[in-house]
Amino acid sequence: MTLYEDISKIVGEDRVSRHELDLLCYSRDLAPMPDELLRGYGMLRPKLVAKPNTIDEVKEIMKYAYLKNIPVTLRGGATFGLGGVLPMDGGLVLDLCGMRRILEFNPEDEYVRVQTGCEWKRVIDYVEARGYTIGANPSSGPSSTIGGFISTGGSGGIGTIRHGPVGDQIVGMKVVLANGELIETDPWSSWMFVGSEGTLGIILEVTLKIFKLGKRSYLMYGFDKLDDAIRALERLCELRPYFLSLIDKNLITLLNKKGHHLPEKETVFVVDGDEAKVTEICGKGIKYREGLAREEWENRYKTILSIKGLGPTIFPPELQVPIKRFYDTILDLRGLIKNLEYGIEAMVNSDGMVSVLPTILTDERKKSEYFRVCSLTRRISNIAYKNGGCVYGIGVYNTPHMSRIHGKSLKVMRRIKKGLDPKNILNPGKTIHYKIPGIFMNLSMIAMEIIPTIMVFSLELVNYVPLRLLRLGLRFVGGKMK
Amino acid sequence: MNKQELVENIYTCASCGYCRFGCPVFSEIGFERFTARGRMLIFKRILEGKFPYTEDVFRSIYMCSQCANCEEICPTGINFIEIIDALKIDLAREGKLPESQKAMREIVREKSNPFGEAREERGAWLPKDYQVKESEALYFVGCAASYSLNRTSRSVMKILEKVKFDFTTLGNLEYCCGEPLFRMGEIGLGNELVEKNSLEFERLGVKTIFASCPGCLKNLKHKYPPEFRVLHTVQLFSELIKEGRVEFGKELNQRVIYHDGCDIGRHVGIYEEPREILQSIPGVELLEFDYNREEAICCGGPLVSQDPGIAKKIASRRVEEAVEKGADVIVTTCPTCFVNFKDGAKLVEGKVDIQEISQLLLKLLKK
Ligand SMILES: Cc1cc2nc3c(=O)[nH]c(=O)nc-3n(C[C@H](O)[C@H](O)[C@H](O)COP(=O)(O)OP(=O)(O)OC[C@H]3O[C@@H](n4cnc5c(N)ncnc54)[C@H](O)[C@@H]3O)c2cc1C
Numbered sequence: 001m002t003l004y005e006d007i008s009k010i011v012g013e014d015r016v017s018r019h020e021l022d023l024l025c026y027s028r029d030l031a032p033m034p035d036e037l038l039r040g041y042g043m044l045r046p047k048l049v050a051k052p053n054t055i056d057e058v059k060e061i062m063k064y065a066y067l068k069n070i071p072v073t074l075r076g077g078a079t080f081g082l083g084g085v086l087p088m089d090g091g092l093v094l095d096l097c098g099m100r101r102i103l104e105f106n107p108e109d110e111y112v113r114v115q116t117g118c119e120w121k122r123v124i125d126y127v128e129a130r131g132y133t134i135g136a137n138p139s140s141g142p143s144s145t146i147g148g149f150i151s152t153g154g155s156g157g158i159g160t161i162r163h164g165p166v167g168d169q170i171v172g173m174k175v176v177l178a179n180g181e182l183i184e185t186d187p188w189s190s191w192m193f194v195g196s197e198g199t200l201g202i203i204l205e206v207t208l209k210i211f212k213l214g215k216r217s218y219l220m221y222g223f224d225k226l227d228d229a230i231r232a233l234e235r236l237c238e239l240r241p242y243f244l245s246l247i248d249k250n251l252i253t254l255l256n257k258k259g260h261h262l263p264e265k266e267t268v269f270v271v272d273g274d275e276a277k278v279t280e281i282c283g284k285g286i287k288y289r290e291g292l293a294r295e296e297w298e299n300r301y302k303t304i305l306s307i308k309g310l311g312p313t314i315f316p317p318e319l320q321v322p323i324k325r326f327y328d329t330i331l332d333l334r335g336l337i338k339n340l341e342y343g344i345e346a347m348v349n350s351d352g353m354v355s356v357l358p359t360i361l362t363d364e365r366k367k368s369e370y371f372r373v374c375s376l377t378r379r380i381s382n383i384a385y386k387n388g389g390c391v392y393g394i395g396v397y398n399t400p401h402m403s404r405i406h407g408k409s410l411k412v413m414r415r416i417k418k419g420l421d422p423k424n425i426l427n428p429g430k431t432i433h434y435k436i437p438g439i440f441m442n443l444s445m446i447a448m449e450i451i452p453t454i455m456v457f458s459l460e461l462v463n464y465v466p467l468r469l470l471r472l473g474l475r476f477v478g479g480k481m482k
Numbered sequence: 483m484n485k486q487e488l489v490e491n492i493y494t495c496a497s498c499g500y501c502r503f504g505c506p507v508f509s510e511i512g513f514e515r516f517t518a519r520g521r522m523l524i525f526k527r528i529l530e531g532k533f534p535y536t537e538d539v540f541r542s543i544y545m546c547s548q549c550a551n552c553e554e555i556c557p558t559g560i561n562f563i564e565i566i567d568a569l570k571i572d573l574a575r576e577g578k579l580p581e582s583q584k585a586m587r588e589i590v591r592e593k594s595n596p597f598g599e600a601r602e603e604r605g606a607w608l609p610k611d612y613q614v615k616e617s618e619a620l621y622f623v624g625c626a627a628s629y630s631l632n633r634t635s636r637s638v639m640k641i642l643e644k645v646k647f648d649f650t651t652l653g654n655l656e657y658c659c660g661e662p663l664f665r666m667g668e669i670g671l672g673n674e675l676v677e678k679n680s681l682e683f684e685r686l687g688v689k690t691i692f693a694s695c696p697g698c699l700k701n702l703k704h705k706y707p708p709e710f711r712v713l714h715t716v717q718l719f720s721e722l723i724k725e726g727r728v729e730f731g732k733e734l735n736q737r738v739i740y741h742d743g744c745d746i747g748r749h750v751g752i753y754e755e756p757r758e759i760l761q762s763i764p765g766v767e768l769l770e771f772d773y774n775r776e777e778a779i780c781c782g783g784p785l786v787s788q789d790p791g792i793a794k795k796i797a798s799r800r801v802e803e804a805v806e807k808g809a810d811v812i813v814t815t816c817p818t819c820f821v822n823f824k825d826g827a828k829l830v831e832g833k834v835d836i837q838e839i840s841q842l843l844l845k846l847l848k849k
């Protein structure tokens with residue numbers, strides 16, 4: 001029997017696809033990475049996509065995959081963007097978005113129980129209509145799934161400054177392991193799966209804390225000077241509002257080109273902070289009218305992507321740095337990308353860390369320009385490290401940073417992985433089980449960075465050189481290139 | 483949309499997947515090739531010459547209800563519907579329509595309605611002695627209410643007679659508005675119908691046209707000469723109620739939920755008038771779907787010609803939600819939603835009535 005027939009038996013024929021068009025779509029996430037590069041990274045095409053609907057189906061699939069050594073890649077909304085959902089070893093893609101029911105809403109004990117393929121927006125709309133709200137949640141709410149956000153760490157985003165990272169709000173989870181075994185976790189053991197990027201288990205059901213929703217204030221202040229804005233931001237942290245962010249002047253310029261109506265200033269955005277105190281702290285800035293701030297809040301999921309058409313490609317790295325070094329980080333970033341069109345947004349999180357999100361406009365059709373912009377990854381990461389921070393998320397593209405981010409705990413992580421997934425079938429090619437050693441990834445970045453500037457080599461060469469380096473790297477670790 | 487705009491739109495897609503949130507096809511079939519995001523990726527590949535433009539792609543293009551929910555939520559402002567329209571126009575020009583669409587095209591071309599009914603029967607629902615006359619106001623009845631759902635047209639007629647509103651219809655002289663042809667990309671044939679109907683409008687001195695079918699409404703608004711003022715019947719009714727010309731004779735002690743159809747809603751922007759009408763009915767408790775107005779989920783009706791099974795399943799989800807909310811009646815303003823809801827309701831255990839708004843209104847008027 002073929003993989004197709006076997007999996008069809010478990011989930012039903014209408015919930016598997018090996019359609020050419022689907023295999024193309026499921027080989028991609030939201031980053032328009034050049035094909036050459038993905039091939040260079042050793043990515044294979046999936047053989048099949050399955051959409052399970054129940055925990056039992058997932059158990060059956062995993063028992064089967066475990067027995068037959070079939071690589072399984074988990075996919076939520078595919079908005080992570082670091083290659084986390086790419087089927088590096090081919091095999092089976094499990095699209096978990098079919099499991100998106102809200103199972104239980106319990107206002108007495110203040111929790112909501114959901115299937116993890118559910119989008120954040122759906123859960124938030126649901127609980128807010130009933131007078132409650134959610135803690136940490138991503139600004140990609142209409143597509144990002146509960147499982148995807150938890151699996152990528154859920155430490156940067158909306159609600160984190162007040163409620164902490166998403167792991168703090170998990171009461172319990174149901175997780176299927178690589179061998180098909182179902183386990184249930186408590187708040188403490190849930191943490192092991194938070195940020196594990198689908199390499200340790202498949203999170204299928206989560207019980208999340210909910211919080212009473214009061215009347216919220218929406219405040220926006222504009223500052224002429226960046227350091228005044230950041231000083232205000234630092235003090236605003238102490239108020240622990242629901243949301244706190246900075247939209248830099250460059251981003252405002254771009255947003256206004258796309259129909260926003262914001263004053264061109266370094267802008268601080270506070271949701272649900274003590275109004276009198278916010279006003280006092282933001283004394284040096286000018287207050288925008290409340291309607292404007294409310295509008296921006298209602299458009300919060302759309303803001304950053306609304307400028308995409310100006311590229312039409314955007315390159316959006318993410319770094320996390322301590323708030324004390326936030327100002328320096330922005331200066332460093334501005335220095336690095338000053339000749340490009342860009343805007344910077346930053347969200348303040350619970351532990352005094354700031355998620356800094358520079359968005360650089362580019363055009364993937366102009367290959368040499370695009371490659372050079374992509375190659376900035378390396379220098380931008382260095383800015384993060386220089387300022388006591390790090391890059392956010394690993395996936396495929398940030399694997400060179402594994403040891404730097406995790407240091408000595410890497411050893412423990414390897415053991416945990418070995419214990420839970422001895423055959424390495426869950427999300428292979430990601431985080432600790434990378435296909436290309438970091439040094440070769442970095443070399444390819446350097447090649448992409450300098451070759452377009454020399455402009456001696458033809459475009460073909462631009463494509464060719466990183467690929468060669470990656471091949472070399474692969475041979476070095478004994479991998480195979482298909 | 484010209485080629486350049488098409489290309490820019492395709493490259494503007496962020497692959498963020500927001501478009502899947504309220505997509506009826508994605509929620510039922512669930513694979514990416516049927517989502518706006520998937521299609522944009524596929525189109526990009528085709529533009530780059532890395533993927534062939536095959537029949538599978540055509541099928542994916544047509545397996546879409548053009549409900550515009552994806553466009554509403556899309557953060558990058560992609561004109562998905564225009565993209566699909568442009569591609570369909572190309573396909574139609576090259577004779578590459580799917581078989582189901584070709585069959586439909588021939589029927590509309592020959593009979594001027596999508597049901598294959600005789601043209602002479604179009605006005606058969608009208609009173610025997612009915613005379614088409616010159617008038618500034620015209621009721622554009624549309625194919626559905628002329629043939630299969632003429633309870634709607636009769637209700638509209640009776641309501642307006644009761645309040646002494648002067649208008650005419652085109653009777654047998656009315657042609658299909660062209661919507662099914664525009665929808666499949668046959669704009670040349672669609673425009674022929676626009677011309678035929680417009681000539682009749684002019685001949686009768688028509689200034690205002692009102693339609694009970696949102697599909698006709700959308701088409702009359704967007705594809706017909708702009709000199710005609712175009713309304714939906716609910717706008718007219720709502721005006722008449724506000725002017726105090728409508729008197730209710732009965733209470734409707736029921737919980738009513740209003741479904742925003744995609745054509746009357748997202749495509750034309752009418753959200754409040756149907757609600758105003760329902761709220762003016764004594765005894766009505768008006769409920770709302772979780773996602774309503776701009777965010778309302780399509781009933782799946784336009785997919786009936788592609789895949790009736792899927793269309794029905796999509797409708798059943800909406801019916802299910804109405805039942806869960808404790809609604810007694812789902813009210814629609816659209817014949818496509820009405821029929822598809824009736825079908826979908828068969829898959830749902832709970833009981834809920836489906837009503838078209840004009841018929842409901844007529845039942846409650848003072849005798
Ligand atoms: C506009 C925009 C705004 C964003 N804002 C934020 C933000 O505020 N904060 C933030 O942290 N990120 C943000 N992101 C990044 C991204 O949205 C998050 O990482 C997101 O939560 C991922 O969810 P997803 O469902 O798309 O996951 P996917 O991309 O589908 O998957 C991410 C990883 O998790 C694994 N995975 C998915 N589901 C499961 C599961 N059920 N069990 C186990 N593993 C699983 C996958 O294999 C993959 O490795 C943003 C992205 C965009 C495009």
Ligand code: SF4
Binds near residue numbers: 496498552560
């Ligand atoms: S919502 Fe718009 S930008 Fe996002 S994937 Fe869909 S079509 Fe593309």
Ligand code: SF4
Binds near residue numbers: 550
């Ligand atoms: S128009 Fe409607 S059915 Fe078509 S892709 Fe968009 S949301 Fe889905």
